Amino acid sequence: MDWTLYLTTAAALFVLITLRYFAIAGFFYWALWRRERPLLRARRLTDIRPPRRLILSEIRWSVIASAIYALPGALVLEAWKQGGTAIYADIDSHGWAWYFASIPVYLFLHDTYFYWTHRLMHHPRLFPVMHKVHHESRQPTPWAGFSFHPTESLLGAVILPLLAFLIPIHVSAILFILVLMTVVSVTNHSGFELLPDRLLKGPIGRHWISAAHHNLHHQRYSCNYALYFRFWDRLMGTDRLENEYPFLSTAAAAPVLEPGEPGG
Ligand SMILES: [Zn+2]
Ligand SMILES: [Zn+2]
Numbered sequence: 001m002d003w004t005l006y007l008t009t010a011a012a013l014f015v016l017i018t019l020r021y022f023a024i025a026g027f028f029y030w031a032l033w034r035r036e037r038p039l040l041r042a043r044r045l046t047d048i049r050p051p052r053r054l055i056l057s058e059i060r061w062s063v064i065a066s067a068i069y070a071l072p073g074a075l076v077l078e079a080w081k082q083g084g085t086a087i088y089a090d091i092d093s094h095g096w097a098w099y100f101a102s103i104p105v106y107l108f109l110h111d112t113y114f115y116w117t118h119r120l121m122h123h124p125r126l127f128p129v130m131h132k133v134h135h136e137s138r139q140p141t142p143w144a145g146f147s148f149h150p151t152e153s154l155l156g157a158v159i160l161p162l163l164a165f166l167i168p169i170h171v172s173a174i175l176f177i178l179v180l181m182t183v184v185s186v187t188n189h190s191g192f193e194l195l196p197d198r199l200l201k202g203p204i205g206r207h208w209i210s211a212a213h214h215n216l217h218h219q220r221y222s223c224n225y226a227l228y229f230r231f232w233d234r235l236m237g238t239d240r241l242e243n244e245y246p247f248l249s250t251a252a253a254a255p256v257l258e259p260g261e262p263g264g
Helices: 003-034 052-081 095-121 127-135 142-146 150-157 159-166 171-188 203-207 211-220 231-235
Strands: none
Touching: 003 052, 003 142, 003 171, 052 142, 052 150, 052 159, 095 127, 095 150, 095 159, 095 171, 095 231, 127 150, 142 171, 150 159, 159 171, 171 211
C-alpha cells in the first residue's frame, strides 16, 4: 500500500465531498430558508427556527463527516485503479438490465443497513455516544444532511465501499447513487416537504421517504428510521406519516403537528 498516494487521494476526495455538500445544502438553504417565499409556507414542516449556533454546528459536524467518508472512499478508488473492486467501466460486461437493476439493489441494501444501524443507535446505551449529535437538530436545516458524530459517520461510511467490493456496479451508477444520497440527505432534513401532494399521496410517497417522513423522526425519535424506502419501517411497525400533517390529511380537521417527547 502506497500511503502517500492513499492520503493524497483521501484529501482530494475530502475536498470533492465537502464541495458537493456545500453546493447541494447551500442551494436548498438559500432557496428554502433565506428566500421566505409565501408559496413555501404551507410546505414548512414545523414553526421551529433553529438558532444560528445550531446551524453552524450542523455544518461543522458535516465537514468532519465528509473527511471520514473520504477514508474508505479513497480505499475503494485506489483498489479500483488496480482492478480490485466490483466497479466496472464497460456496460457490455454486465449488460443494460443489470445496469438498471444494480441501482435499486444498492439502494435497498444501503437502506436495510441504515435502518438497522439507526435503530441500534437509538439504544439508550449507544444513543448518547453515537446519535445524540444528529438529534440536536430538533428541526433540522439542509445543513444537517451529514451532521453526525464521527462514530456514526464511520458506521455509515463503510457500507457503500463494502458493497463496491462485492456487487458489480457501473462507475456511472455508483456516482449517481452518491449524488442521490446527498440530495436525499439534504432535502429530507430541509424542514420543507418538497414533493407535490399528488406524488406524496400516490405510489411514490407511499414507498419513498421524503422530508415529511424523516422530519417526524426528528420530532418523535421512535418512528421512521429508514433512509430511502418505507419498507422496513412498515414491516417493523415503526412507520408514521398519514394524517400527521395538514397537507397530507384526508380528514377535514387535521391535527397540527406538536413536537413529541423524546424516547425509544
Ligand atoms: Zn436525520
Ligand atoms: Zn435517529
